[in-house]
Amino acid sequence: MMFSAILSKHSASLFCPASPSMAPHGYRRVSSQMGWLSARRKPRVQSIMEGVSLWLAVLLMLFVQPLYAEASTGSEDSAGVLHFVNAKGQWQEPALVLGSDFDVRVSGLIADSRLVRTFRNTSDQWREGVFVFPLPETASVYGLTMKVGERTIVGEVQPREEAKKTYEKARDSGRHAATVEQQQPNLFTTRVANIPPGATVSVELNYQQLVGYQDGIFELSVPTTLIPRYMPGEPLATSSQQWKGGWAVPTTEVPDADSISPFTVDVADVAVDSHRASLRFTIDAGLPLAQVSSPSHQLATEQDGGVVTVKPQAGNIVMNRDFVLRWQPFAGQEPGAAVFQQRWDGEDYLLAMVVPGRAGKTRLPRELTFVIDTSGSMAGESIRQAREALQMGLETLAPGDRFNVIQFNSQPHALFVQPEMATPNNLARARHYVSQLQADGGTEMAPALTMALQSHGRGVGELAEDASPRVRQVVFMTDGAVGNESALFGQIRRQLGDQRLFTVAIGSAPNRHFMREAARWGRGSYTAVQDLADISGPLARLFTAMEAPVLTDIEVNWPGQSVSTQDDSFPQRPGDLFQGEPLLQVVRGVPAAGELSVSGRLPGGGKWQQSLDLQQAASGTGLHRYWAREKINSLLDEARVQAQEPDKEQITRLAVEHSLMSPYTSFVAVDATPARDLESALLKDNLPTLLPAGSQSGMTRYPQTATAAPLLVALGLFGLMLCVAIAMMQRRAYP
């Protein structure tokens, strides 16, 4: 309104007769030339022009007016609904800036990590920070330390409920406090209370993990973000909660959906220095290394004697992609066996690794089912990787094999009704089908698994016709973005029969816990693919390995042979081993003396045996934690097999004894003295996680739904009015 008022006033002044001397001389001729035309009709033209300009002014006012009317109405009612939007509807970056520092020390087969998360409060209010983060799927968290200014507070393990209460009490009384709890074996939530305005609180987490070893290559992955999980089932709450800031609501199948699905944002949506991690790896492999490489990041490597220090070349990395590090001994020096021992709290712990040799190949005709995840979370780079991986899988089929391709999102869909022979015609159809796959929709894995595992069952009658026995295998390609893992493992166990399930992890931040466990329950192996450039190596190894298991019916005998020893060695029933896979065993209560003997059956039916002198054991650290974690896992497995509630008390006791995080124990650190006086409010900040690189959000962005029409019309009208005004001014000046 005001604007148009000024405009009209302005225009009015333009219509006033201006002094002739104001006009620049060069234009006099032009106007005088035009003068003879208009001289006769001057009064009429002028009145018309005046009329036109008035109308234009009115029109302009009509268009411009709403712009100012709208400014006052505002959008107050959006307050509270939006996650990072304040009461005035303005976008706010989270007040907390997150920094992460990983210091990983690898010694032998165990990597010990110190992860420091710093929460810097950039606002002038007290804050509570909540952050959901992933850790490696084999991580055992064993320590929490909080640092506020100069003070260091060491955390302790408490039963989960108790830890929660301790934390909440400390938070409400204004004391510094931090807690970390386990949501899924590879997903954790950290809460930090009472971060003073402008100050930084850091939370140090200690965890250890087993180094992966396969085909002579050691591998360690450090996840930095998580792929948004799909939550099957009906929402438990009926309100429109699932809108709120991107946090999913609990569903019937995933009751903890709200605590494992943080708001996922693009890198551009967080502060420039937030969500960056510095990493440092110190590798003491114990044997000379030929190569240290990473399929995910550029490395800067330094060697000092037998110890290699590795950092990302770029300095700090953006936390939107798993950091994967591989190191490799010189050819011919790959370890074939290893033993580590540790004495802790009066008990002996031993960790043994044995790599069976290469077996001669006896190739049996196969029946291969490829299952590919085409859900929304796979959109972007992931679906391209998966298509590529599937095409590679199709190439490994030999004449005489049967195969099928199943894709699934909200519903499964199979290429063939039942597995078909790998004829050129069928393969061409499959290639075409695969190349057309698009990612969209939900991740309903259960029906897809049923379809893949049961279709084999249906084929049995028909298969009896050709007498040759077939190896039945399912290759499952997915990012594992599901929240109901546990139910799926149970289903795999029930439906598996004599088949094997192999998993291929796709994308830059797959759910590795799901991949590993699904393969374990499916008596197969798991492979992770980093990006399109890295796809052929790991997959080629997988498809070679799949042709036949190297070793079955494995038996492990520790010296002493007592029943308690057998009960205390894990895994209790070693699964079948594939080409290049090591056998790992951890045991408590066996001193480093005598011989460990391992035996198994080779594919040809021959017997394989190897014994290991335990006196050669090198001393290791953290073995007791690895043992305790394996024991807890085996207790959880047992409960799943028997479909019972796990023995909560025993697990809690074990975890507290070894100072470990578990589903039933959490870490909590509380400062003794209150820091915040209770008059000043404490605001909660849920820190978002970054969307994995190359993936598209399962959440749709709102489209752009306005045209430039009002702007164009207003500008056009304004311009025309200006023209009329100038023309009239000229006319008045030089009649």
Add this chain to the structure above:
Amino acid sequence: MSRLLLLLITSSATLLVFGLWIPLKAVVAQELLEIAWAESQARQTASRPWPWADTWPVAKLSMPDLGDSMIVLAGVHGESLAFGPGQMMGGRGPQGAVIIAGHRDTHFRPLKYLEPGNELRLQSRDGSWQSYRVHETRIVDSRSEFIDTRQLPEDTLLLVTCYPFDSMDPGGPLRYVVEARSQQTDTVAGL
């Protein structure tokens, strides 16, 4: 000076024509779409409203309380929204949430008059009408909020347009969302 003036007049007039062309196109296109929609229904296939169109009508949205109706197109890319509101999601099968987005300056301008309780009707290609009732309207910030398509209840119809309705800024971050829930399916075929 007069040359300058001429230039100014021409450019302003061009702006004005372009500005008026957008709503005109929106109105004219809907007329053509009506024909294409009738043809789609008759043939039960996607029929393009004009030979070079990259979109086709997928539904008809009617707002009986406002006495307005329009043809909904497939997809929401900028070009297709100029002709009619676009269906971002849904429409595969009778079940599933449907999200329709439209320009606030043209087709979805009436959205601001919708109130909770108002009726919305959506006709699919087979001629059946699905009836919805407005559940709530709200304003969201598109920079911080997303539509979690996997968590939407199946019987939802979302209408999305830009907010504020009278803003001149075509790139504003706010969106106006009308959420409607379906009522029992109306199986009587519409005309």
